[in-house]
Amino acid sequence: MKAEEDSGASAKAFEVCKSPSSAKVAECENGPRLTPYAYTTVLLAAVGGLLFGYDIGVIGGCLTLDGFRSEMGWPPAIEECGPDSAPEPKQVSFEQGWITSAFMFGCFVASPFAGYFSDRFGRWAAVMLGTFVFFVGGALQTGANGVGLMIAGRAVSGLSIGVLSTVVPLYIAEVSPASLRGTLVTLQQLGITFGILVAFLFNLFVQKVIPRDWDWRVSLGFQCFIALLMGVGMLFMPESPRYLAWRGRVAEAKAVLRKLRGEGQESLLSMEILEMEKEVAETKSQNSTWSELFSRKLALTMLVGIFIPTVSQFSGINAIMLYSATIFNNMCLSGITMTAIVGVVNFLFTFVAVFFSDRCGRKPLLLTGASGMVAGLVASAAILWTVDYSENKNAANAIVFLIMFFIANYASTWGAVASWIIPSEVFPIRVRGKAIGLATMGNWAANVIVAFLTPILIRPDVANVSGTFFFYASFLIIAIPFVVCLVPETKGVPLEEMEEKFSKPLGQHVRSSIADLRRRPAAADTGLPK
Numbered sequence: 001m002k003a004e005e006d007s008g009a010s011a012k013a014f015e016v017c018k019s020p021s022s023a024k025v026a027e028c029e030n031g032p033r034l035t036p037y038a039y040t041t042v043l044l045a046a047v048g049g050l051l052f053g054y055d056i057g058v059i060g061g062c063l064t065l066d067g068f069r070s071e072m073g074w075p076p077a078i079e080e081c082g083p084d085s086a087p088e089p090k091q092v093s094f095e096q097g098w099i100t101s102a103f104m105f106g107c108f109v110a111s112p113f114a115g116y117f118s119d120r121f122g123r124w125a126a127v128m129l130g131t132f133v134f135f136v137g138g139a140l141q142t143g144a145n146g147v148g149l150m151i152a153g154r155a156v157s158g159l160s161i162g163v164l165s166t167v168v169p170l171y172i173a174e175v176s177p178a179s180l181r182g183t184l185v186t187l188q189q190l191g192i193t194f195g196i197l198v199a200f201l202f203n204l205f206v207q208k209v210i211p212r213d214w215d216w217r218v219s220l221g222f223q224c225f226i227a228l229l230m231g232v233g234m235l236f237m238p239e240s241p242r243y244l245a246w247r248g249r250v251a252e253a254k255a256v257l258r259k260l261r262g263e264g265q266e267s268l269l270s271m272e273i274l275e276m277e278k279e280v281a282e283t284k285s286q287n288s289t290w291s292e293l294f295s296r297k298l299a300l301t302m303l304v305g306i307f308i309p310t311v312s313q314f315s316g317i318n319a320i321m322l323y324s325a326t327i328f329n330n331m332c333l334s335g336i337t338m339t340a341i342v343g344v345v346n347f348l349f350t351f352v353a354v355f356f357s358d359r360c361g362r363k364p365l366l367l368t369g370a371s372g373m374v375a376g377l378v379a380s381a382a383i384l385w386t387v388d389y390s391e392n393k394n395a396a397n398a399i400v401f402l403i404m405f406f407i408a409n410y411a412s413t414w415g416a417v418a419s420w421i422i423p424s425e426v427f428p429i430r431v432r433g434k435a436i437g438l439a440t441m442g443n444w445a446a447n448v449i450v451a452f453l454t455p456i457l458i459r460p461d462v463a464n465v466s467g468t469f470f471f472y473a474s475f476l477i478i479a480i481p482f483v484v485c486l487v488p489e490t491k492g493v494p495l496e497e498m499e500e501k502f503s504k505p506l507g508q509h510v511r512s513s514i515a516d517l518r519r520r521p522a523a524a525d526t527g528l529p530k
Ligand code: BGC
Pocket: 056, 189, 192, 193, 196, 313, 317, 318, 321, 346, 414, 415, 416, 419, 447
C-alpha cells in the first residue's frame, strides 16, 4: 500500500513538475507531505469506525453475563452445554434479538439523513453530532435498568453510527490528498475491526477482573469514554476544506489546506486547490433524480451495488460477531475467551484485504472469500449436526478452527471489498450520493434481520447452530455464480469509465464479466509500481 501511495504521490508531483507554469522544486520529487495536524485529524475521525465496531462487539458478551441478565429480568445463562442442552426461554431469545438489532435499526433509520445533514451543516458538525449522540446512547445503555431502556440506548447509539459511518469516510477523504484516498476505505474497516477487538478484549478483562453484578456497566460505559475523547479532540480539528470551498468559503478552505499540508509545498498546494475547485464545480453541475436510480440503464449497476453489501451481511458474519459468546458457551467452551480470539483473527486478517484488494482485484477476492466461508460454515455445521462435540474434543477443536477459518476469509475479502469498496466505486458519479445511500440502507436492513433472527434460529428447538450456519451458507452459495457472471472487475477502472462497464446488454455483460476473471490486468492498470 505504501508503494502504491508513493507511486500515486510521485505521479501527482510529476504533473506539477512538468507543468510549464511551475518551477521545479524539491517537493515535486517527494510528493505531498502531511503535517502532524493532518495525521491527528484523520486518526481522530477514524475513531468513528472504532466506536462503530465497539458497539457491535460489546453486546454479545454482555448477554451472557449474570449481572446483565438479572438486570434485564432474565434467568442466569444456561449452564448446560452441548447439543442436548436446554434452550433459553423464548421470551429471552426475542428480547436478545431486539436489543442487538435495535442498534442496527438506528443505523438504518439515520444513514439516509447523514448525507443531507453533512451537506447542510458541514462534515465537522455531523461528526460532532454523531459523537454526541453516541455518548448519549452509550450512557443510556450503561444506566439501563431493564430491556426497554437498553433497547432505547442501543437504538440511539445506532442513530449516531448511521451518521458517523457515512460521514467519517467522507470527512477523511476530503482532508486527505488524492494520492492517499485509496487507502481510506480500508481504514474504515480497520477501525471497525479494531473496535470489535477492543470490545471483545474489554469484555474479557472486565469479566476476569471485576466479576461483579455491574461488570457489564463498565464494558458499556467504556464507549462513552472513547466518544468523549473523540469529541474533545474534534473540537480542535478543522472543517473539511472541500466542504468550505463548496459553500463558497474559498479563503477559509485555502487556509485549512495550508495548515493540513504545512509549509514549503506551494506548488503541490496550488495544484490541490485548483483540483478542489474543479471538483466542487463538477459536483455542483451534477444533478440526478431518484427515478434515474430505478431506470433500466442503471438496473445492473444497482443490482450489483446493493446485492453485494447485502449478501455480505447475510454471510452471517454478525451472527458470530454478536452471538459468538453464546455459540461457544453452548459448545462447552469459554464464550468470552473464544470471542476475544475471534476479534484478533478478524482484525489481523483485515490487513490481508488492505494489502490484496488493489493487487489481486475485487473479483478473485470475493470468489475465494465466498468459497472459503461456505467451506467453513458447511463443514462446521456438518460436525455440529452429526457429532456430540461436548464429548468429542477433536470435533470441538475442528469446529473452532472452522469458525476461525470463516472469520479469516470474511475479514480478508468481503469485509472491506463487499461492504465498502464495491458500493463506493460501481455507481456513476452523478448518482453516487443517492445510490450509496440506498446500498447502505440495504446493508443495514440485512444487518437488522441477521441480528434479530440469529438468537431465535440458534435455539435447539428452532434450527440449532448447525441449521443457522447452513442457512447463512446458502446466501453465499447463491453469491458465487452472481459474482462470476454479474460483477465485473472494478480494480483499476477509472470511476468515470465505470458506467460503460455496466452498459452492455445482459448476455454480453455476463460474457465480459466471466472474461474479467481470466484477464490478468497489466501492471499499468493496477496503479501499482511495475
Ligand atoms: C460489516 C460489519 C461487520 C464487520 C466485521 C463490516 O464490514 O459491515 O457488519 O460486523 O465487518 O468485521
